[in-house]
Amino acid sequence: MEDIPRLIYLSIFTIAFGFGLSIYKYNKSLWILLGLMALGLLTEYIVEFNKHLENKVNENVIYNIYVPLEYIFYTSFFYFINSDSLVKKSIKTSIPIFIIIVFTILNISNTNSNELQSYIYMLGGVLTIFLSIWSLFLIKPIKNIKFIEHPLFWFCTGFIIFYSCILPFTFIQNHLENIDSKTLKKVSNIIQKGANIILYAIIIIGFICSNRMQKHSSFQ
Amino acid sequence: MFQQNAKTLFFSIEETSKDILIETIFYSTLILLFFSIIVIIAILKYRNKQREFQEREDTIKNELIKASLESKEQTMEELAARLHIKLQQTLSLAKLNLNTMLMRPSNIDINKIESTKLLITESIKEIKDLSKDLDPKYITGYTLEENIAQQLQRVEDKTSIKTHFTTSKEEINLKKNTQIFTYRIIQEAINNSLNHADASLIAIKLVNNPKDFDVYVEDNGKGFDTSILNGESNKAKGIGLLSIQNRTQLMNGTFTIKSQPNNGTKINLNIPLNESHGD
Numbered sequence: 442m443e444d445i446p447r448l449i450y451l452s453i454f455t456i457a458f459g460f461g462l463s464i465y466k467y468n469k470s471l472w473i474l475l476g477l478m479a480l481g482l483l484t485e486y487i488v489e490f491n492k493h494l495e496n497k498v499n500e501n502v503i504y505n506i507y508v509p510l511e512y513i514f515y516t517s518f519f520y521f522i523n524s525d526s527l528v529k530k531s532i533k534t535s536i537p538i539f540i541i542i543v544f545t546i547l548n549i550s551n552t553n554s555n556e557l558q559s560y561i562y563m564l565g566g567v568l569t570i571f572l573s574i575w576s577l578f579l580i581k582p583i584k585n586i587k588f589i590e591h592p593l594f595w596f597c598t599g600f601i602i603f604y605s606c607i608l609p610f611t612f613i614q615n616h617l618e619n620i621d622s623k624t625l626k627k628v629s630n631i632i633q634k635g636a637n638i639i640l641y642a643i644i645i646i647g648f649i650c651s652n653r654m655q656k657h658s659s660f661q
Numbered sequence: 662m663f664q665q666n667a668k669t670l671f672f673s674i675e676e677t678s679k680d681i682l683i684e685t686i687f688y689s690t691l692i693l694l695f696f697s698i699i700v701i702i703a704i705l706k707y708r709n710k711q712r713e714f715q716e717r718e719d720t721i722k723n724e725l726i727k728a729s730l731e732s733k734e735q736t737m738e739e740l741a742a743r744l745h746i747k748l749q750q751t752l753s754l755a756k757l758n759l760n761t762m763l764m765r766p767s768n769i770d771i772n773k774i775e776s777t778k779l780l781i782t783e784s785i786k787e788i789k790d791l792s793k794d795l796d797p798k799y800i801t802g803y804t805l806e807e808n809i810a811q812q813l814q815r816v817e818d819k820t821s822i823k824t825h826f827t828t829s830k831e832e833i834n835l836k837k838n839t840q841i842f843t844y845r846i847i848q849e850a851i852n853n854s855l856n857h858a859d860a861s862l863i864a865i866k867l868v869n870n871p872k873d874f875d876v877y878v879e880d881n882g883k884g885f886d887t888s889i890l891n892g893e894s895n896k897a898k899g900i901g902l903l904s905i906q907n908r909t910q911l912m913n914g915t916f917t918i919k920s921q922p923n924n925g926t927k928i929n930l931n932i933p934l935n936e937s938h939g940d
Contacts, residue, residue: 574703577703582711588707594703602696613681613685
């Protein structure tokens, strides 16, 4: 693999997934997060395998399948980790609306499946940021547990940082696809990989905090 | 010439893209900064919530100690009354019988011996009951249903008031603190009926629901005008009702009271199950 940032990203992603599997899960919805990570890893390895086959399948097709599923996994994670009924109702409503919007974008944009559907990705990202912020404010206090010791703090912060870094570049790339700028693409590529590395590093911290919650498990 | 134009165009594209890149990085930083502020606000909010949570925990702890002490005190008072009224009288009568027989040893009445034996048997039974009630696990060692039944039995023993107790078929599985609070609330409601209602009947009903349970305490006493409770003043509510209200709130439950002059009083508590009330 020539792309070193991608190699680091895939390594840290795999470590985070392995770590997540082995630790104590303070909340059952962490299994959903692990499910999402498994799906993400599978997608990335399929893309890698595809590269070895000299891109028999356009990799954007693989990502186009992954992105809507990713959003559904994220919302399911927030659905089960929050006990607030308003959040649950909003998530229940958002999933069908998201699916309708996905199909509408696919029909209106008239793009072929070989192009990356970045609008869908951006929509999912914005909604995930929104859900992360909402969940941050709904974290229930636990005796002797500081906010930064709470796993959900790390997961939410990770998603917020990740999408805040990624979305502006996705937006710009979307609008400037006619400009063939090597610099822009290179920087955008590095930032995307960097954001992914930060996200999974933060997720590992979240898992560590989840493990430390074991002694406070009676409060859950 | 063509080469020159192509080079200019390439550089102008690169220049534009660099500007765009700088702008994008700038806006990304702004977005990150914005979200950082939100995260800081969330941290501050959590600290506030944690402080409130701690205060609530302390209140629950204090209220629990208070409720346990009150309950113990009331039980002790009742036990003292039973010792004085029942046990002392029975044993005094037995002693009197024995003294009479000792005064006339040649003329022993077998009926008197039988009656003395009966009095002593009664006393032994009473002592057994008393020691059961003096058990340190007197609240949590029994189920809520058992505690209420014993409390009502004590009311019947002590007064001429009739009691009636109904429960759901399934026993209510309560956490320790919830049980102490609920039992104390019921004791308080019974006290109110005994002291203020002039009732001849007190009825208690426990209803076990999947997610919560209901307690109904009803008497047929003289009742009162509940509009006096609408005032915010604690004096109007009385210490008893106020403590019922506070303890119900601590269990995240609801408390309603219905009453009319000469038409009895109905108290209803709804307490959610499976919630930690400082357990």
